Amino acid sequence: MTENNERGLIVRGAKRLRHTVGGQYLFDSAAWALALVLAAVFRYEFAFENVNWLPLVLLAIVTALLQFVFGRVFQLYRGRYRIGTFHEVRALAFTVGAVAVILAPITLILGTKLLIPRSTVLVAVPIALVLMGFARYMRRLRRENRAKPSDAQRTLVYGAGDLANFLLPQMLTDPNSKYLPVGLVDDSPARSNLWLHGVPMMGTRADLTDIANRTGATTLIVTIARADAALIQATKKAADDAGLRMLMLPLLSQVLEGRSGLTDLREVSIEDLIGRHPVDTEVESIAGYLTGKRVLVTGAGGSIGSVLCREISKFAPAELMMLDRDESGLQATQIAISGHGLLDTKDVVLADIRDAPTIEKIFDDRKPEVVFHAAALKHLPMLEQFPSEAWQTNVLGTLNVLNAARAVGVSTFINVSTDKAANPSSVLGHSKRAAEKLTAWAAEETGKNYLSVRFGNVIGSRGSMLPTFTSLILAGGPLTITHPDVTRFFMTIPEACQLVVQAGGIGRPGEVLILDMGEPVRILDVAKQMIAMSGRDIKIVFTGLRHGEKLHEELLGEGEQDSRPLHPKISHTKVPPLDPAQLDKAEWERRCSPTPPTTHMALT
Incomplete structure (x- = not known):
């Protein structure tokens, strides 16, 4: 658009505004005049010969002038309000009221000398308001009728x-x-x-x-x-x-x-159908511990870690360090937060938590004050095949991060855990249970806010059930389910991340925080809903529970107390600390050895 065209649009817009505002003022003046005439006629009971027209005309002129003055004062004739809105009607009432406040006492006191009825202005006020308001309503109605969609x-x-x-x-x-x-x-x-x-x-x-x-x-x-x-x-x-x-x-x-x-x-969406009323974690009220602090997030390239980083960035930390071994994941997180994926800034850190010397050096150089530990291996059947990987990442990797945090005096450490750590029956569950206990040990050693957060399946996270089902449906099926009665707890990614952030504000050293996720959802029902929404004819095949997999997950383990001291939807419980000196890989692998899927095993 050229500069001349822009200037032309501005000029035409100004002309339309003046025309509209001018038209409103002229009608309001006419409404006052008609209202005054009607008030006088009513007073004389329609005896027109008794009406003194000249004083009435002069009063109408004065009223019109005052209407203009007060209309400008209350922004009524400045194009501020849309026609017929509450705000315009309010300004109109103030304007008419101000005119009445000036003229009504004069006519009441001097009405006889002015040769007009003393009640003229008082009677005219409601008449004028009705006329002006009705005109605006009709204009608005006409505009809305013209604007209604014709083909909808x-x-x-x-x-x-x-x-x-x-x-x-x-x-x-x-x-x-x-x-x-x-x-x-x-x-x-x-x-x-x-x-x-x-x-x-x-x-x-x-x-x-x-x-x-x-x-x-x-x-x-x-x-x-x-x-x-x-x-x-x-x-x-x-x-x-x-x-x-x-x-x-x-x-x-x-x-x-x-x-x-x-x-x-x-x-x-299927998330709507299996989700639930989101729990208001009131995270803004307690996340002040992040403002102005150096914050480090492990697993920042993952589904939870990336949203967690976005959540943390809202609270203006002095520095946000995003650590992951997945460079593509880090780039995606950086794009989401910074608007670029250059990967040449200090906010992204490429490292593996299994590499203890590297983790120690990063912590020593960057001196984080708050740590969110979200890095982990999470796929249950994969870890059943390769339990040593769970040991190295979920157990020893967590210990590496905890030791590095203790060495530099990290004041708040939040370990992201899972409901599979309650009465664990799988390699994943046992490894995350061990991570919880190691975190409790670090809390005991430091006396600082080292704690864990436990939750169920996160809707839409990478590799979780919903994306997997979607891929199977798009591929034409069949859709595989382990058991017709299997159930799981679900929560949204934002909800999970808000809980993790809030944990640092309300959790106490060594605790495990658990969000009340409502009733568990039957996976077969989810599968049927997704197939129905797809409009395809997809078969469902039951494969049987995999090794280590439970029919129904639990949020609290045996002997764990459900205490809710601060929030009605957030449970606080305790796990016994585990001294790293007592870590025994052979004993750990023995506890993770094949057992019936529904048998509960507790790592003591």
Whole structure:
């Protein structure tokens, strides 16, 4: 666009503004004049011959001048407000009120001398307000009717709360909107007669099929901000039965991070169906221990580590050091946080936690004050085949990081663990249990905040169940499940990372923190839902529980107490410390030797 074109657009915009504002003022002046005339006529009971027109005309002129002055004071004639909005009506009321405050006492005291009824202004005020407000309402209604999308899908909106109140105007006033709201659906009896922006309440979710038939709707948009999995599942089933395509608003966290807007509707995902009401960990209130500190994250290139780094960066650490042996993973994390993947800055550290001398040198050179230890091997069947790898990374690697942290005086150390460490039955579980106990030992030795965080399957993490199922479905199947009754706990990646960050603020030395993840989810149900959503005919094959795998995971081990002193959804428990001098690889391998899948083994 050239400079002349830009100047032309500005000039035309200014002319339109002056025309609109000028038109509003002229109408408001005319409304005052008509209101004053009506007030005088009412006073004389329609005896027009008794009306003194000249004083009335002079009063109308004075009123118009005062309307202009106070209209400018309250920004009414400066193009600040959209036509017919609450803020414009409020400014209008203030303006009319100010005019009345000036003129009403004058007419009350001097009305007889001025040859006009003393009550003229007082009676005229409500008449003028109604006329001005009605005109604005009609202009707004006309504009909205002209802006309504002409070729859009007839849509029902489920949930008539604040989100719907925000979303409906966007849908009704955007000519390019793909969705035209034709009815509201809500299960609250208090909203049974509600209308929002001209859209009527049609019934509850149980009436969805009938409502869809009556309105001809083809789409259902869910505008319930914190809908849990049970609600989403029930709504999805009702929408499917009614032949409606179901859409949802993005997560609030995505909106706040600028990754999407409130009008960016999306299809229902499997994460929605198996997720749950997110636990508010109130992380902002206790993460001050990160501000201005040197923070190091191991495993920073992984699914958990990368999001953990993004979460930590929000709290303005003095330095964030991201350590991993996966250079591609580090690059992806750097891109997400810094907007570049140059890999030539000090924030990325390429190293393996199994290399003790290198880890010690990094800690000695960089002097971290807070450490988040997320580096680990995590695939259960792989570690069953190669238990020595679990020993070297999850056990000795953790010990290497702990020793380096102790040597430089790290004040806070958070070890990322797993629910498989509770009553472990697998190599993975035993290795992570040992890491928890080593962390408790370091806490005992230093007296500092060294602790662990334990959680279940993380939805969408690299190599986890959902991406694996998706790949199998795209490949045409079959979809393999170990057992028809197997269940697992699930949590989202942001939720897991917020818990890890919060642990450093509320955990005490040697503790293990566990998030209440609700009820476990049956994997077969997830598989069936994913197949249904794909629209493909995919077979399900049961392969049997793998060695070391449990039918049902546990969050607390035998003898562990479920204490919740600070947050109703976060448990605090203790594990016995394990002195590294007592580490015995042969004994560890004996405990990890083949056993029935459902047998619990505790590493003492």
